[in-house]
Amino acid sequence: DTGGTTPGFQGDDSTVIVTTRGAQTGSAKRIQEGVEVVAVGGQVNVLGGKYGGVDTSSKSVTLAVGGGPDRVTVDGDLTLDGDDTLSVTLNGTAPVSEYDQWVITGNVTLGNAALDVSLGFTPVPADAFTVIDNQSSTSVGGIFGGLPDKATLLVDGTPLEIDYGSGTDDNVTLSYDTTPVLNADELGNGINNLIEVRLDPADGHVEVAIDGTIVLDTPLANLDTHIINGQTGNDIMIVDFSDGAPIPAGGL
Numbered sequence: 001d002t003g004g005t006t007p008g009f010q011g012d013d014s015t016v017i018v019t020t021r022g023a024q025t026g027s028a029k030r031i032q033e034g035v036e037v038v039a040v041g042g043q044v045n046v047l048g049g050k051y052g053g054v055d056t057s058s059k060s061v062t063l064a065v066g067g068g069p070d071r072v073t074v075d076g077d078l079t080l081d082g083d084d085t086l087s088v089t090l091n092g093t094a095p096v097s098e099y100d101q102w103v104i105t106g107n108v109t110l111g112n113a114a115l116d117v118s119l120g121f122t123p124v125p126a127d128a129f130t131v132i133d134n135q136s137s138t139s140v141g142g143i144f145g146g147l148p149d150k151a152t153l154l155v156d157g158t159p160l161e162i163d164y165g166s167g168t169d170d171n172v173t174l175s176y177d178t179t180p181v182l183n184a185d186e187l188g189n190g191i192n193n194l195i196e197v198r199l200d201p202a203d204g205h206v207e208v209a210i211d212g213t214i215v216l217d218t219p220l221a222n223l224d225t226h227i228i229n230g231q232t233g234n235d236i237m238i239v240d241f242s243d244g245a246p247i248p249a250g251g252l
Contacts, residue, residue, distance in 0.1 A: 014042040020049035046072045055079040065100040077106035080113035088131045091120035103133040108140045115144040117155045123176045125222050132172035139170040152180040157217030181227045187215045191233025198240035206246040225250040
């Protein structure tokens with residue numbers, strides 16, 4: 001009861017769980033009904049199973065696979081927009097048992113929605129995750145916000161590359177990025193960034209900090225190159241060689 005002294009039961013609709021169990025009584029499909037019921041800015045946790053299509057453009061919501069890594073099959077279209085977030089968990093390289101996977105039989109429209117990735121393990125080169133299995137003959141429409149094709153997504157310092165055209169059906173895949181590209185203005189506090197590159201001798205990790213925040217923290221041996229774009233303004237870069245060169249053989 002969220003109402004405190006308010007008479008009666010005041011429910012909390014900030015999180016809604018959608019399941020395949022039981023008979024569906026409403027006219028809307030199950031995930032769609034969850035979107036309609038959840039509060040603006042709330043989260044719809046979809047338990048593994050097969051559901052009808054969903055369009056979240058009516059409000060800002062987060063869609064997530066509930067109950068741990070699993071597979072959600074949407075037998076229809078998946079339509080997101082810029083107010084929405086798709087949340088996925090990566091705990092290993094095996095789909096369903098170790099990472100979340102959305103299987104879509106209809107059209108996929110990403111609409112600049114945010115992609116929120118949680119890591120429960122440490123990926124290495126060649127690790128890949130098909131987070132959206134697009135089974136239609138139509139390419140994925142749009143991108144996740146700020147993530148064009150082949151862009152680097154940094155999750156807890158680990159570089160992942162996003163690919164919207166993997167496989168014959170244009171799946172959305174994340175993979176360990178051995179050639180990460182970092183854009184200072186986007187990762188820092190704006191223009192005039194302080195960029196620090198150093199090697200941690202304790203674990204052999206290269207660390208890149210922008211305006212005091214570590215954004216890249218991964219084994220140097222895993223990288224072929226890493227590119228840092230200063231972008232606009234007057235940036236300062238400090239490369240710390242005191243514990244060894246934090247620069248891959250191919251360059252910085």
